[in-house]
Amino acid sequence: MGKVLMKGNEAIGEAAIRAGCLNYFAYPITPQSEVAEYLSRRLPEVGGVFLQGESEVAVSYMIFGAAACGERVFTTSSSPGISLMSEGISYIAAAQCPAVFVNIMRGGPGLGGILPSQADYFQATKGGGHGDYRLLVMAPAGVQEAVEMVMRAFPLAEEYRNPVIILGDGLIGQMMEPVEFPDHLSSKPSNKDEWATNGMATRKSGRPNIVRTLILDPNTLNEHNLHLKEKYERMKRDEVRYEPYNLEADYRGLIVSYGTMSRVCRSAIDALKEQGVEVGMVRPQTLFPFPEKAIEEAASKESCEVVVSIEMSMGQMVEDVERSVRGRRPVEWYGTCGGDVPTPEEIMEAMKSFMSSESPHLVHSSTG
Amino acid sequence: MRAALDGIVAVVGNYGSGKTEVSVNLAMRGRSQGLKVSIADLDVVNPYFRTREARGVLSGLGIEVIVPPEKYLQADLPILNPAIAGMIRRPRQLTLLDVGGDGVGARVLGALADSLSSTPVHVLQVVNPFRPHTETVEGCLSVRDGIEKASRMLISGIIGNAHLIDETTVNDIYRGYDFVQALSEISGLPLEYIAVADELLGRLDKEYFSCPLLPVRRQLVPPWKRACPI
Numbered sequence: 057m058g059k060v061l062m063k064g065n066e067a068i069g070e071a072a073i074r075a076g077c078l079n080y081f082a083y084p085i086t087p088q089s090e091v092a093e094y095l096s097r098r099l100p101e102v103g104g105v106f107l108q109g110e111s112e113v114a115v116s117y118m119i120f121g122a123a124a125c126g127e128r129v130f131t132t133s134s135s136p137g138i139s140l141m142s143e144g145i146s147y148i149a150a151a152q153c154p155a156v157f158v159n160i161m162r163g164g165p166g167l168g169g170i171l172p173s174q175a176d177y178f179q180a181t182k183g184g185g186h187g188d189y190r191l192l193v194m195a196p197a198g199v200q201e202a203v204e205m206v207m208r209a210f211p212l213a214e215e216y217r218n219p220v221i222i223l224g225d226g227l228i229g230q231m232m233e234p235v236e237f238p239d240h241l242s243s244k245p246s247n248k249d250e251w252a253t254n255g256m257a258t259r260k261s262g263r264p265n266i267v268r269t270l271i272l273d274p275n276t277l278n279e280h281n282l283h284l285k286e287k288y289e290r291m292k293r294d295e296v297r298y299e300p301y302n303l304e305a306d307y308r309g310l311i312v313s314y315g316t317m318s319r320v321c322r323s324a325i326d327a328l329k330e331q332g333v334e335v336g337m338v339r340p341q342t343l344f345p346f347p348e349k350a351i352e353e354a355a356s357k358e359s360c361e362v363v364v365s366i367e368m369s370m371g372q373m374v375e376d377v378e379r380s381v382r383g384r385r386p387v388e389w390y391g392t393c394g395g396d397v398p399t400p401e402e403i404m405e406a407m408k409s410f411m412s413s414e415s416p417h418l419v420h421s422s423t424g
Numbered sequence: 425m426r427a428a429l430d431g432i433v434a435v436v437g438n439y440g441s442g443k444t445e446v447s448v449n450l451a452m453r454g455r456s457q458g459l460k461v462s463i464a465d466l467d468v469v470n471p472y473f474r475t476r477e478a479r480g481v482l483s484g485l486g487i488e489v490i491v492p493p494e495k496y497l498q499a500d501l502p503i504l505n506p507a508i509a510g511m512i513r514r515p516r517q518l519t520l521l522d523v524g525g526d527g528v529g530a531r532v533l534g535a536l537a538d539s540l541s542s543t544p545v546h547v548l549q550v551v552n553p554f555r556p557h558t559e560t561v562e563g564c565l566s567v568r569d570g571i572e573k574a575s576r577m578l579i580s581g582i583i584g585n586a587h588l589i590d591e592t593t594v595n596d597i598y599r600g601y602d603f604v605q606a607l608s609e610i611s612g613l614p615l616e617y618i619a620v621a622d623e624l625l626g627r628l629d630k631e632y633f634s635c636p637l638l639p640v641r642r643q644l645v646p647p648w649k650r651a652c653p654i
């Protein structure tokens with residue numbers, strides 16, 4: 057049978073295998089434990105390894121170890137687990153090792169709840185761990201897109217020698233959709249022999265590769281950070297992805313929304329159109345790099361009165377939206393962060409309120 | 425046409441086979457046939473898309489819904505409402521147990537074995553051949569084995585539930601039916617129902633099927649979709 061019906065979590069696991077990743081280390085946490093459940097069954101069938109670490113901290117260093125040896129490796133977790141992994145992620149970025157992380161976000165802060173959330177936007181795009189590093193952050197809006205992003209994440213991590221993170225909310229992990237897997241993964245030959253600690257057999261120079269993050273000399277550390285910065289600038293130039301929606305219309309409001317939240321916004325935009333109210337949307341598929349130019353251009357359309365960042369967090373992405381709009385239009389935020397995803401009707405009402413020039417922009421969601 | 429499904433019915437199957445949607449729709453169908461119906465959410469595996477999500481619709485139809493206490497509704501804890509044992513001892517005309525996926529989820533039935541031992545129970549395995557692990561007859565039999573061992577009960581029938589949500593075609597339904605028909609022959613388990621999305625029913629040749637069709641009005645939907653009106 058061609059298409060299969062899969063939970064996002066299962067499809068993410070299968071996509072990693074199809075991308076040639078046979079190393080998966082993880083620690084269970086709702087709402088992403090099905091990835092481990094699925095791969096504990098599936099990886100032995102294809103000669104891969106699933107190992108449950110004793111904690112997420114341990115897992116992040118297992119990932120570091122495998123990545124430093126030049127192995128394709130990935131892990132999945134949910135918000136509190138990614139917090140624990142953040143130290144290791146900083147080390148992996150510093151050591152310039154490729155690895156893929158998946159965060160199926162749940163409500164926070166702290167233990168929070170197990171329902172969907174997008175409150176780890178800052179954590180993924182602005183740091184989480186310490187130091188001047190960036191992750192390439194991709195945000196799928198459905199199960200098929202999650203598959204495609206996971207499969208693209210491995211070659212991208214290798215190309216940039218930098219961790220890539222897939223940021224999905226709990227719904228991405230838990231919902232089922234029909235998916236199909238691409239036959240072939242387009243991937244350049246790995247250059248790991250130039251940097252990985254994979255034995256002396258492949259060393260032309262006769263000197264061993266050393267993977268490390270301790271750089272005590274201030275000039276060398278500065279040079280190292282400048283080199284990392286150059287990679288992040290290259291990502292900003294080459295890796296921005298976004299999806300426009302209804303931007304051909306003369307919209308009065310522009311939504312910026314990502315992940316499953318953007319699908320609710322789509323339903324709202326369609327329903328508003330039937331009422332004769334036009335709203336457009338830019339859906340970032342990469343959160344770092346952020347589609348700044350696309351948002352600035354869309355916001356600059358003459359008909360556009362207001363730009364609204366709609367997110368399942370208390371206003372995180374809105375800061376990047378403001379930065380992108382560069383003061384050309386007012387920027388507002390709408391969202392919830394309790395686990396209840398806003399309905400299309402709530403989005404419609406909020407947009408109407410933001411677009412009516414008489415009322416001040418005071419509409420915010422009640423708690424979710 | 426055989427008589428309406430009644431008595432105690434435990435709905436089992438592999439993870440994501442559609443047990444909850446089938447249970448909810450069996451409950452609604454039983455109610456529409458005039459039966460007194462109760463349904464219990466025994467899913468201790470899934471964190472989202474559980475029977476408790478449809479409790480408003482079901483209660484509105486006069487169906488008794490037994491879910492964990494309100495304050496634990498959004499927890500991923502293996503909580504069983506003590507009312508379930510009472511519900512089994514004093515069943516309604518149709519009493520549905522929506523069990524969690526795979527052997528892991530079916531272990532709950534093992535915990536209720538004492539209550540269940542004194543009364544006949546239909547244990548129906550939901551099969552969607554478009555799901556991983558049940559795309560082969562061997563896979564379905566392996567799932568059956570795991571559930572029977574964990575639940576300490578024997579599966580008594582099959583519900584075919586071939587679908588790809590919104591992308592399901594009429595041909596998928598026929599192919600899914602052929603698959604569970606073969607499974608029925610090999611396993612010796614009767615085919616009780618073929619579940620079909622309500623909107624596809626009118627396009628099917630009813631003569632093709634040897635068992636009743638269960639119309640499914642989807643209730644467990646993501647937030648950007650609407651549940652089918654009842």
